[in-house]
Amino acid sequence: MAKVIFHIDIDAFYASVEELDNPLIKGKAVIVGAKPGTRGVVSACSYEARRYGIHSAMPISEAQRRCPHAIFVPVRMKRYLEISKKVMRMLEDAAPEFQQISIDEAFTDFSGTERLLGPPEEIARSLKTTIKQEFGLNISIGIAPHRYLAKLASDACKPDGLLQVKEGTGQAFLDSLQLKDLWGVGKKTLSRLEELNIRTIPQLRSFPIDLLKPMLGEAASEFLYKAVRGKDLDIFSAEPKSHSLSHEVTFETDIKDLETLKKVILELSQAVMDRLLGSESQSRTIFIKIRYYDFSSTLAQQTMKHWLTSSEEIAALALELLKKRWDGHTPIRLIGVGAAQVVRGGAQQQLELFIDPLAKKKRVEETIIRLKQKMKGLKLTKASFIKHEES
DNA sequence: TCTGGGGTCCTAGGACCC
DNA sequence: TCTGGGGTCCTAGGACCC
Numbered sequence: 001m002a003k004v005i006f007h008i009d010i011d012a013f014y015a016s017v018e019e020l021d022n023p024l025i026k027g028k029a030v031i032v033g034a035k036p037g038t039r040g041v042v043s044a045c046s047y048e049a050r051r052y053g054i055h056s057a058m059p060i061s062e063a064q065r066r067c068p069h070a071i072f073v074p075v076r077m078k079r080y081l082e083i084s085k086k087v088m089r090m091l092e093d094a095a096p097e098f099q100q101i102s103i104d105e106a107f108t109d110f111s112g113t114e115r116l117l118g119p120p121e122e123i124a125r126s127l128k129t130t131i132k133q134e135f136g137l138n139i140s141i142g143i144a145p146h147r148y149l150a151k152l153a154s155d156a157c158k159p160d161g162l163l164q165v166k167e168g169t170g171q172a173f174l175d176s177l178q179l180k181d182l183w184g185v186g187k188k189t190l191s192r193l194e195e196l197n198i199r200t201i202p203q204l205r206s207f208p209i210d211l212l213k214p215m216l217g218e219a220a221s222e223f224l225y226k227a228v229r230g231k232d233l234d235i236f237s238a239e240p241k242s243h244s245l246s247h248e249v250t251f252e253t254d255i256k257d258l259e260t261l262k263k264v265i266l267e268l269s270q271a272v273m274d275r276l277l278g279s280e281s282q283s284r285t286i287f288i289k290i291r292y293y294d295f296s297s298t299l300a301q302q303t304m305k306h307w308l309t310s311s312e313e314i315a316a317l318a319l320e321l322l323k324k325r326w327d328g329h330t331p332i333r334l335i336g337v338g339a340a341q342v343v344r345g346g347a348q349q350q351l352e353l354f355i356d357p358l359a360k361k362k363r364v365e366e367t368i369i370r371l372k373q374k375m376k377g378l379k380l381t382k383a384s385f386i387k388h389e390e391s
Numbered sequence: 392t393c394t395g396g397g398g399t400c401c402t403a404g405g406a407c408c409c
Numbered sequence: 410t411c412t413g414g415g416g417t418c419c420t421a422g423g424a425c426c427c
Contacts, residue, residue: 062394
């Protein structure tokens with residue numbers, strides 16, 4: 001039986017919240033992001049602003065040039081999270097299965113509910129009406145037999161859209177899209193495909209995967225192979241393998257002064273440690289990110305044998321990494337500090353994880369010696385040693 | 392155009408182990 | 410003496426997404 005997956009996306013979410021909170025700017029070119037005149041970018045913008053070619057990630061200076069009369073408002077993350085939580089809770093209550101994937105997007109699974117709830121489009125329409133009435137927000141919904149197509153469908157019908165890709169019509173739907181519309185195809189992939197003379201989805205579909213691999217790598221090639229055939233890609237289905245957490249700042253003017261960098265590193269390290277503690281998580285790996293004046297950037301990381309326990313320790317390690325990487329005079333535009341391979345752990349789990357591998361090894365060694373003394377004639381070696389002999 | 396901040400996953404090489 | 414296959418961990422860089 002075909003699955004019925006919804007991808008639900010709130011339209012121009014940040015900008016819409018700003019319009020709700022300030023009706024005077026409703027319907028205008030609203031741009032949420034950095035302060036004009038600074039080095040920041042556009043975080044989100046209203047559809048009115050998009051008519052001027054403005055989009056997320058565009059430098060704010062460029063947005064200002066394109067639309068000087070736009071309303072520029074700062075990002076109020078707390079407020080968006082507050083509204084997001086309410087909307088997501090409503091969706092979760094409405095669907096048998098629910099999975100939030102970002103602040104303004106979620107998947108729901110309505111498979112096998114038709115007799116109970118009616119046809120998928122009807123469910124979708126009533127969801128749209130409810131969200132509009134309750135929160136004043138427009139959403140777009142894509143319906144498909146699996147997540148990947150559902151996501152593309154909602155993208156294709158926004159804003160305030162509804163589109164169902166029925167079982168067996170996946171390829172036809174895909175052929176109505178452009179290569180760049182595929183989730184997972186960014187700028188680089190697009191230009192590499194172009195080098196291979198691939199400019200459309202049907203062209204990509206008929207291209208031998210073995211010739212794709214040298215250009216895009218194994219994983220990306222397999223991904224695209226399945227994607228253009230409308231096959232289930234299993235996106236967002238697995239638990240993340242590892243987890244990382246970081247903070248970074250871009251300076252208004254590039255920095256060459258070590259004292260300033262030290263101060264910032266300490267603050268960033270504090271933020272990282274606070275979040276580790278706040279989420280009852282731990283990490284042994286710390287990394288820094290440096291972006292230089294010319295936008296070239298580098299990451300350096302170090303893994304410790306013990307868990308990181310204080311912001312001072314994190315800061316000290318971060319500083320060491322910085323000194324290793326930075327010549328002391330190249331202007332720095334951005335600095336970041338983070339923890340990688342973060343694991344959640346309550347007190348019990350932490351205790352176990354705290355057992356130092358070297359200490360453990362030593363204890364094993366001591367035990368063997370004790371046993372050997374106790375039982376003369378006993379042939380005893382470590383299991384790992386036995387294994388070694390077998391291989 | 393002059394490019395944020397927070398993430399994820401993949402690749403590739405080296406070290407080390409069995 | 411020349412040579413293996415596979416796994417895990419670590420590091421660095423790159424692509425992509427919201």
